[in-house]
Amino acid sequence: MHSSAEENYLKAIYKLQEANGELVATSALAQLLGIHMASVTDMLKKMSTKKLVAYQKSKGFKLTEKGRLAAIGIIRKHRLWEVFLVDKLGFRWDEVHDIAEQLEHIHSQDLIDKLDAYLDFPKTDPHGDPIPDAKGVFAISKSVLLAALSPGSQGKFTGVTDHSSAFLNYLDKIGLSLGDTVKVKEVEAFDKNYTLLLKGKKSVVVSFKVANSLLISE
Amino acid sequence: MHSSAEENYLKAIYKLQEANGELVATSALAQLLGIHMASVTDMLKKMSTKKLVAYQKSKGFKLTEKGRLAAIGIIRKHRLWEVFLVDKLGFRWDEVHDIAEQLEHIHSQDLIDKLDAYLDFPKTDPHGDPIPDAKGVFAISKSVLLAALSPGSQGKFTGVTDHSSAFLNYLDKIGLSLGDTVKVKEVEAFDKNYTLLLKGKKSVVVSFKVANSLLISE
DNA sequence: CCGTAATATTAGGCTTGCCTAATTATTATT
DNA sequence: AATAATAATTAGGCAAGCCTAATATTACGG
Ligand SMILES: [Mn+2]
Ligand SMILES: [Mn+2]
Ligand SMILES: [Mn+2]
Ligand SMILES: [Mn+2]
Numbered sequence: 001m002h003s004s005a006e007e008n009y010l011k012a013i014y015k016l017q018e019a020n021g022e023l024v025a026t027s028a029l030a031q032l033l034g035i036h037m038a039s040v041t042d043m044l045k046k047m048s049t050k051k052l053v054a055y056q057k058s059k060g061f062k063l064t065e066k067g068r069l070a071a072i073g074i075i076r077k078h079r080l081w082e083v084f085l086v087d088k089l090g091f092r093w094d095e096v097h098d099i100a101e102q103l104e105h106i107h108s109q110d111l112i113d114k115l116d117a118y119l120d121f122p123k124t125d126p127h128g129d130p131i132p133d134a135k136g137v138f139a140i141s142k143s144v145l146l147a148a149l150s151p152g153s154q155g156k157f158t159g160v161t162d163h164s165s166a167f168l169n170y171l172d173k174i175g176l177s178l179g180d181t182v183k184v185k186e187v188e189a190f191d192k193n194y195t196l197l198l199k200g201k202k203s204v205v206v207s208f209k210v211a212n213s214l215l216i217s218e
Numbered sequence: 219m220h221s222s223a224e225e226n227y228l229k230a231i232y233k234l235q236e237a238n239g240e241l242v243a244t245s246a247l248a249q250l251l252g253i254h255m256a257s258v259t260d261m262l263k264k265m266s267t268k269k270l271v272a273y274q275k276s277k278g279f280k281l282t283e284k285g286r287l288a289a290i291g292i293i294r295k296h297r298l299w300e301v302f303l304v305d306k307l308g309f310r311w312d313e314v315h316d317i318a319e320q321l322e323h324i325h326s327q328d329l330i331d332k333l334d335a336y337l338d339f340p341k342t343d344p345h346g347d348p349i350p351d352a353k354g355v356f357a358i359s360k361s362v363l364l365a366a367l368s369p370g371s372q373g374k375f376t377g378v379t380d381h382s383s384a385f386l387n388y389l390d391k392i393g394l395s396l397g398d399t400v401k402v403k404e405v406e407a408f409d410k411n412y413t414l415l416l417k418g419k420k421s422v423v424v425s426f427k428v429a430n431s432l433l434i435s436e
Numbered sequence: 437c438c439g440t441a442a443t444a445t446t447a448g449g450c451t452t453g454c455c456t457a458a459t460t461a462t463t464a465t466t
Numbered sequence: 467a468a469t470a471a472t473a474a475t476t477a478g479g480c481a482a483g484c485c486t487a488a489t490a491t492t493a494c495g496g
Contacts, residue, residue, distance in 0.1 A: 038445075039483065040444095059492095088306075090336075099324070103324060108317050118307055243474090245473060256474085256477095276473080
């Protein structure tokens, strides 16, 4: 059984590896975890001994297969708990992350299996992020940033790349929800503002910054 | 916010205080928590500084009002989570304690409020133990040990004093469930075996040891 | 290729929560 | 009351995870 600290390292390393390719830097991990580099070096040596990461001194490190599977297990738990909090307990999507950060460290395979079944085996969490199955396999979803679409194209809003409360609340405010069909009506050349048509009814104008944080599928 | 270790101390002290009256001994706490006396003395000095316990060196200690309320808060969370695990996820009553031991340490008032509402404000947990309300108040329930009843008397089976899996499984096996109406048909003078009538249908014979672990109400 | 800046590691410490061994306090026994 | 047994505390240490300061390594501009 891994400690909560180890599990948080695993998640963070996984995230950085996904984003930036192979080798992860001490500095990047320290920044993501909000701790100092010396602490990261310390911990990585221990995790290396446990074969959770492959560590090359002063070069960088990456997850071993064992570490990768452990990381995916935590992510699975985090996202399933988020679904529970929103679907069953009625939390808003901007409120659940911090609680899930705690719940993801509960150790019980039986619990997570039963929770998964209770939630009817959800494929995505409240933010549109994919939930790996019990074997650690993610359903492949090909989505693109809304900011990459040209006027006239449309698709379904299926995820966000910014998970901050501020951003999620903003989306609530303008009435943009996961699953909405969105059509790019116009892209203003001057300031790159996007005019979007939602489900053919209302239209909203969002900045490039926002368009660049919305994931569109289909 | 208290650490999980502190919360476990609070719960244990509360339990001992309930069972044995006022002052709690270092040795009793050490035994209940499965740690050494020196560790308990250490921790109590810290918790005393935090005004969670009133500590009289070499005499004993007890919870302050602050400590008592904190302890009841943990018990409330533990029991609500047990209800969730049994009622919603389909765990058996003998499987939930260890998982609840972890879940009780999740810090979120909002979470526990919403969970309580989702479970429809249960008054007892799957073992018949009372769940304190949000203000820390227990509904007073006057129950007696089945072993204290004489032939002819009856009541409702509403709780157990032995929470072990072995005992709970045994009750499942003989078909005795929380809420059953139980009538004492006969008490064998020779070996103190109890012959019980369940809901007027089947009858079972249980030992004194068992009768002494069953709580009866009404 | 060299010096400097940026990255990373090492050394030494701290807090939490536990341990063992030694010492002191309390309680029980004669 | 003196002694023995039991309970409790103190002293000194350890592992996990963090920290700061010092040192080493790598990368980069000239
Ligand atoms: Mn999250
Ligand atoms: Mn999420
Ligand atoms: Mn329990
Ligand atoms: Mn219980």
